[in-house]
Amino acid sequence: MREQSIEKQVSEELTEYFEQARQLKCPPSMKKNLYAQIGLNKTRQWLQPAMAFSFVALSSLGLVWHNHNQNEQMVLAQAERDMQIAMHYMQKVSEKTLTETNTHGIKPAIIVPVSKSMAQI
Amino acid sequence: MKIITLMIMTLMSLQLQAQNVMDKLQGLLNTEPSVEINLGPAMLGLLSGMTNEEKQVSDIMKNLTEISVRVYDLDDGDFKGDLNQIKSFINTLAGEMKSLGMEQLAAIREDDSTVYIMAEMGAESMKGLSVMSLDDDSELVVIKIGGQIMLKDLAGLMSRFDVDLNDMNINLKD
Numbered sequence: 092m093r094e095q096s097i098e099k100q101v102s103e104e105l106t107e108y109f110e111q112a113r114q115l116k117c118p119p120s121m122k123k124n125l126y127a128q129i130g131l132n133k134t135r136q137w138l139q140p141a142m143a144f145s146f147v148a149l150s151s152l153g154l155v156w157h158n159h160n161q162n163e164q165m166v167l168a169q170a171e172r173d174m175q176i177a178m179h180y181m182q183k184v185s186e187k188t189l190t191e192t193n194t195h196g197i198k199p200a201i202i203v204p205v206s207k208s209m210a211q212i
Numbered sequence: 213m214k215i216i217t218l219m220i221m222t223l224m225s226l227q228l229q230a231q232n233v234m235d236k237l238q239g240l241l242n243t244e245p246s247v248e249i250n251l252g253p254a255m256l257g258l259l260s261g262m263t264n265e266e267k268q269v270s271d272i273m274k275n276l277t278e279i280s281v282r283v284y285d286l287d288d289g290d291f292k293g294d295l296n297q298i299k300s301f302i303n304t305l306a307g308e309m310k311s312l313g314m315e316q317l318a319a320i321r322e323d324d325s326t327v328y329i330m331a332e333m334g335a336e337s338m339k340g341l342s343v344m345s346l347d348d349d350s351e352l353v354v355i356k357i358g359g360q361i362m363l364k365d366l367a368g369l370m371s372r373f374d375v376d377l378n379d380m381n382i383n384l385k386d
Contacts, residue, residue, distance in 0.1 A: 163258075170259050173249045177281045178369060180247070180353050184327065184345040187320075 233305060233342065234282055237354060240301055243290045247283035256359075272365040278358035287350040295349055299326050302344050306330060309342065324349045337362050 117125075238245075251259075260273035286295065303321075306328040310316055313332070320327040325347055332340035343355040357366075 166255075167258055167262050170251060170255045171262070173251055173255075174259060174279070176247060177249050177251070177279050177355065180281055180283060181343065181355055181357075181366075184329075184343050184347075184353055184355065187325075187327065187345070187347065 233344075233354065233356070234280065236301070236305075237282065237284075237352075240298065241284055241286075241291065241293055241352070243284060243293075245282040246285045247281060249279065249281040251279040253277050269369065272362075272369050275365075276357065276359035276361070278356065280354075280356045282352075282354045284352040285350070286346075286352055295346075298352065299346060302326050302328065302346060305344065314340075314342070334360070341366075 256273050256276050256279065260270045263269045263273065285291070286293075286298075303326065306316065306319070309330045315331045315333050316328065317331050318327065318329040325345075327345040327347070328343070330342045330344075331338045332342075338361040339359070341355075341357040341361055343353070345351075345353045347353070
């Protein structure tokens with residue numbers, strides 16, 4: 092009878108103790124330490140994937156920009172080359188025309204502005 | 213209203229004419245050009261941006277809408293056409309261009325050379341320049357430059373892009 096009473100008393104005391112302990116709030120510093128001990132970190136949890144995603148996004152963006160830039164440079168180089176060829180033929184025909192027209196005197200009044208223009212070359 | 217419609221139709225016919233010259237020649241010669249260059253407004257805009265530091269050249273390029281070049285080698289084995297037919301075609305074409313209101317700036321009619329420089333004139337400047345040159349019965353060059361063109365600008369442009377093409381890795385006949 093006495094043994095049962097002691098057990099009951101212990102049980103009640105323990106229940107009351109744990110109830111009190113449950114109601115006590117864990118201090119933030121202790122909480123932080125506990126999280127740290129088990130490897131949980133609020134900041135790190137979202138930061139790591141975000142950093143990885145940002146890195147991938149930035150790398151992709153850099154790659155795309157580099158390719159775009161390179162393509163544009165190639166197109167520009169090709170366009171300049173085309174322009175040089177076009178002007179080469181333009182000059183060739185113009186020089187020929189100028190010489191021939193001066194020789195044959197075809198429409199000298201109209202040719203004068205062209206010849207002046209060619210003389211600047 | 214009638215005048216506007218007429219002007220639009222004339223402009224459209226000039227555009228069509230310019231495009232047709234290249235197509236008709238291709239059909240007549242029945243051979244591929246050794247040089248084919250098509251620079252449209254987008255490409256000329258890009259080039260204009262590239263030469264921003266050279267303001268004068270950049271401004272000239274901004275006013276251009278088209279530069280097309282076709283060069284046909286007529287003395288190689290591939291060409292089997294009739295040279296007289298080509299000369300006749302060029303003469304007829306020049307006549308058609310004149311009838312459409314284009315100005316003939318220069319013309320050479322010799323036994324071995326036929327050259328026409330035709331200009332589409334605007335109020336203060338040229339709106340287009342077409343060059344057809346059959347030289348030494350061996351090379352046919354057709355050039356079309358579209359856009360607002362001043363002759364002095366053209367000289368500047370030619371000067372800016374004047375390079376020794378022999379340095380470039382292309383097969384050009386001098």
